[in-house]
Amino acid sequence: MSGQTRNEQYEQRIGVLTSGGDAPGMNAALRAVVRTAIDKGVAVYAIYEGYKGMVEGGNRIRRMKWEDVGGIMHRGGTIIGTARCAEFRERSGRLTAARNLLEHGIDRLVVIGGDGSLTGANAFREEWSGLVQELAERGEVPPTLAQQHPHLYIIGLVGSIDNDMYGTDMTIGADTALHRITDAIDAISSTASSHQRSFVVEVMGRNCGYLALMSAIATEANWVFLPESPPNTDDWESLMCRELKAGRESGRRESIVIVAEGARDRQGNPIKSDYVKQVLEERLGEDTRVTILGHVQRGGSPSAFDRNMSTLSGYAAVEELLKATPETEAKLVGIVGNRIVSSPLMYCVQQTHAVAEAIARRDYERAMDLRGSSFKEAFATLQTLVRGAPHPPQAGQRRMRIAVLNAGGVAPGMNTAARAATRYALDQGHYVLGVQNGFIGLIENDMREMEWMSVEDWTSVGGAELGTTRKIPTGAELYAIARNIEELQIDALLVIGGSEGYQAVLRLTQERHTFPAFNIPMVCLPATINNDLPGSELSVGADTALNGIVEVVDKIKQSAVASRRCFVVEVMGRYCGYLALMSGMATGAERVYMHEEGITLADLQNDLEHLIRGFRQGKRLGLLIRNEKSHPVYTTAFMSELFATEGKGYFEVRHAILGHLQQGGNPTPFDRIQATRMATHCMQYLIQEDPKPTPGSGFLGRTGASRVYPIEEWPRMVDFAHDRPRSQWWLEICAPIAKALAKPDPDTPMGTVHGFA
Secondary structure: OOOOOOHHHHOOOEEEEEOOOOOOHHHHHHHHHHHHHHOOOOEEEOOOOHHHHHHHHHHHHHEEEEEHOHHHHOOOOOOOOOOOOHHHHHHHHHHHHHHHHHHHOEEEEEEEOHHHHHHHHHHHHHHHHHHHHHHOOOOOHHHHHHHHOOOOEEEEEEEOOOOOOOOOOOOOOOOHHHHHHHHHHHHHHHHHHHOOOOEEEOOOOOOHHHHHHHHHHOOOOEEEEHHHHHHHHHHHHHHHHHHHHHHHOOOOOOOOEEEEEEEOOOOOOOOHHHHHHHHHHHHHHOOOEEEHHHHHHHHOOOOOOHHHHHHHHHHHHHHHHOOOOOOOOOOOEEEOOEEEEEEHHHHHHHHHHHHHHHHOOOHHHHHHHHHOHHHHHHHHHHHHOOOOOOOOOOOOOOOOOOEEEEEOOOOOOOHHHHHHHHHHHHEEEEEEEOOOOOHHHHHHOOOOEHHHHHOOOOOOOOOOOOOOOOOOOHHHHHHHHHHHHHOOOOOEEEEEOHHHHHHHHHHHHHHOOHHHOOOOOOEEEEEEOOOOOEEEOOOOOOOHHHHHHHHHHHHHHHHOOOEEEEEEEEEEOOOOHHHHHHHHHHHOOOOOOOOOOOOOOHHHHHHHHHHHHHHHOOOOEEEEEOOOOOOOOOOHHHHHHHHHHHHOOOEEEEEEEEEHHHHOOOOOHHHHHHHHHHHHHHHHHHHHHHHOOOOOOEEEEEEOOEEEEEHHHHHHHHHHOOEOOOOHHHHHHHHHHHHHHHHHOOOOOOOOOOOOO
């Protein structure tokens, strides 16, 4: 390199800033942008304090090194700061900002912020050529420098807890905010129930009701006010009180009302928490409290989802910037259907503003349409779940008897699914039978008729109230099931669980020629922490398990870094490496061992040498995550002993087998919402299939939109030797990125890492 370091030979230079309100996950995005750029041979600069730092220049714009973003993924907020900047709104301020960027050779920006920040970035891009020309004419930058940077390239990442941006299913920070809200309301519910009180909870969201709507679904709230869909009556107070009173009369001990900060009535008048409290006290005589969650929703360590989505988005943002041409318009990078996508930035901003404009015009139908089908569907589902009692059956309708059971290992969210399925079916005028202990209960006729309040308070509870087993019926057991189906006149079957449930439903379907009783609609709802079921990209329970792993590993890292230790952490998943890979990416682990990729002795030797060099150069932490079935011989204990014995005293080694704590705990908001949505789709499928001479039998998938695959397709989609899908979407997408960002600094033989990865 002729005496020059690799860094001095960079030609392209990228700037990255966070702007607007902070959001958990911004640091993960920053880490991904910095390390991806360096890995691709591009210099990267952090612009501290957002646009304010761009205008001020100087030390506010700093060259970033690989280790500068080590140990930040678990931190909330943004380590490079964010601030409002009135100067940047004026052309003179933008002129100064352009000069400061040119001084560092920066003409490519990753902007992490809300719609206002992204709109400002695009305006800056459109003015860039004129600003550069003026700076050159005024002699503030050399003409050659101006000629080298005639265009500004912009990629936007949406950092906003409100989840109010078009073009992405989720914005950075929204999932974490939902965690904060759900945890708070869960705690409030317990004290409210103890005292038979009512609570009015106000959540953030501006003109977007996402947080209010989804937290209502996730917490069994009894009423919700959204900006996009005010109550359909001017006398909404009477409607709300009537429904809440019905719930109390049916046995509910508390009432939870959620108010989005931008809620209003049909005339556009704001609906405030204090007024709702007043209505409940005066009309129902209830002891009512108000809780305004405020900025607690924006703080704290980001969830696993926010860390991983931000990592994938940051990586994609750099790739988009590096392939941009002068004809490329500003892009927004987001996530749609578990895939990272890019869209025209200003189109997304315009569509986002269109929602606020529709609300201002009181065109609420248009506002709901712009939010999308999933939002509308969730709202319709909530309207069923918040009822104090089901609608009475219609005169002359066929009232099905639907059995609901769990199968396979326990997964957080099973109770949520059972509750949603039960209430949806009852509200449609049907009967529901809760089967105890999986297919054993169906064999032994151990089941009970479910009522509306039978599933009260199930949403937030982990485990499986109906019980579950891994039993797959065979032989005479099939006859017993057929007899019980006939005697109890069961018309449909919903199975919530893992592959054992799929196998059982397949067997019952194949035996229809022998047992006509099996000629009923049947459907499987995917629920397993392993996320190893075909058709479903994310099974119920996997998100909870992943967050449980991340929480524990964060604590392990704090312990390890204080003592110069390497930890080998074993996680569940059987032969599926989903939990291992995604937890590794979310915690910055430097190595993930999965059965899909295997382990060789050479791998272990290379990893050992990597650890020795790192600790010798000042590294204080080593983190390796191992899938439980990654290798039959190279076990967690074996690897720990190997590294400890051959570590030459540079570091200690400990191992942690997380075990069944991954199956425990209350389900995360994502799993609660996912379970509710899936259960509703399953019930709709069973009701739809019931009239058919040969009703369908299948399993639910989530590939963009929910669909039911015929159960006969399941065998061809499964790798039976390892009980996992033949095609695993996350492996191809996430594994290369996780490896690229966790490896040592490419500019040195071995990166000197003084903190976390």
